[in-house]
Amino acid sequence: MPQSPTTTMTGACAVVDTLAAQGIDRVFGVPGGHTVPLFDALLHQDDVSLVLGRHEQGLVGMADGYNRASGRLGVVTTTSGPGVANMAAAMGSATTDTVSVLAISSTVATGLVGRNRGGLHDLNESIDIMRPVCRAVHRCRSVDEIPQAIADLIDRITNGRPGAAYCEIPNDLLVAEADVDIPAPVARKRTAPDSSAIDKAAAMLSSAQRPVIWAGTGTVISGAGDTLVRLAERLGAVVTTSALARGVISADHPNAVIRNPIKGEAVDAVIHDADVVLAVGTMFRQEDASQWSIEFGGRLIHVDIDPEEIDRSYPADLGIVADAGAALEAIERALPARDPAGPAWRARAREAQDDALAGLRSVGPTEMQAVDMLRAASPHDAVIVCDRCNLGYWAHRCMPAYEPRTFQYPLGYGGIGPALPQAIGAKMACPDRPVVCVIGDGGFQYTGSDLIVAVEHQVPITIVLCNNHCFGAIKAGMTRGYGHADIGCTLVNPNFQRLAEAYGVPAVRVHRIEDFGDALDRAIRSAALNMIELTVDLIDPP
Structure with a gap:
């Protein structure tokens, strides 16, 4: 049964009203020319707020971290063409790690879809970019179809195996009007065993x-x-x-x-x-x-x-x-x-278990000390978001957790860089819990622009930036396999202290592992957005 009586509204309003009816209180978005009507609809209501991002990959990362930390659906909106393509890697990460993220995007006008006439943002079928990286995709063909299409996608990733879902709306439908029914909230249903x-x-x-x-x-x-x-x-x-x-x-x-x-x-x-x-x-x-x-x-x-x-x-x-x-x-x-x-x-x-941990300590005593310090400084309910970086790899191997939804890591698709936006999303979902982001110097430069989102929205996370001036895992693998690491490994980095200063983020540099634990403890206890640049060279785990 519909939650509300049939109402005449634009497609853009139908999107926003449907999200509100489904209990969505925020969307992570970047506007484009095709989605201006949707952002105007967001402006003229109070139920769904906007988290304005800087890049679509980061938007999906924030929605991903939001869902992992809380279990609540993360929602993204972006524009046609390049906006869709920029989401693909992060949508793949959500799907392979069983994370519920819904992306709603525009595409070219209905009469241009599939014709490849060279309109703005038009290149073949952008929905086909999303098919391999999503659990489900749908293109709306009329305004009155939009609410049920969104509800059906939510149902698919709520009551089936979670993952990314994608809803595509031709941009002319966002301004067109029709009589629509807003569906009732999707009910959680559990598949019973035989x-x-x-x-x-x-x-x-x-x-x-x-x-x-x-x-x-x-x-x-x-x-x-x-x-x-x-x-x-x-x-x-x-x-x-x-x-x-x-x-x-x-x-x-x-x-x-x-x-x-x-x-x-x-x-x-x-x-x-x-x-x-x-x-x-x-x-x-x-x-x-x-x-x-x-x-x-x-x-x-x-x-x-x-x-x-x-x-x-x-x-x-x-x-x-x-x-x-x-x-x-x-x-x-x-x-x-x-x-x-x-x-x-x-x-x-x-x-x-103890023998295995002892073996890791014998191979990487400094690295295990760093993991111990990370765990000891973080309360049991803290959300620790690790990237694929030296310290993150060691945490993935052996760091204990004491409560569910407190350890995040890009496991299945395995990209680098998502930890920063995921940590931002996690803190927005769980404002009363400490959130620590562990990310490498290489990964940070994939998504570092998202730091301004944490600044703008006053998201107090602690960032541990592991700076070893290289892609450490690639260097280790190349050395093991080929006896050298002479190409594609060494990084020329910015001055991360000055970069943090430019964003207005307090930062310290830690050169000795002995100082890391106290610095991290102070940073987490400060309950402020801050960064620790850890320059201790940690080896790749076995």
């Missing part, structure tokens, strides 16, 4: 003496943390998580084990020896599954909301298509009374 499959899973788990639960991002999205912990305690299961699901069970819980997602080694041996592995809400991506070298020696139960993920990377003895939380709750209900697995099983897993 009851016979749940009974089979419960039977397999009831006799497991060496159970493991592998918790993926789906458990975070579905808010399944409490159920996960209860089930793990009943089973006496070892619990490990994918990198982006860290914190869904606190790292200090006795059943939880941190594993290096790139090279799990001793912890992977524990997983191999499990008699039953319950993998929930995970796709076993390359940088979560030890480059797909991990092996399951026992039986594998794989739960995922996306049927295409079942058997994609590892054959499952039992596949269950369902919302992660709904499946865990059903298994918990169906599981017969049993004693937990003996403590020796969890002790072995903890010993494997």
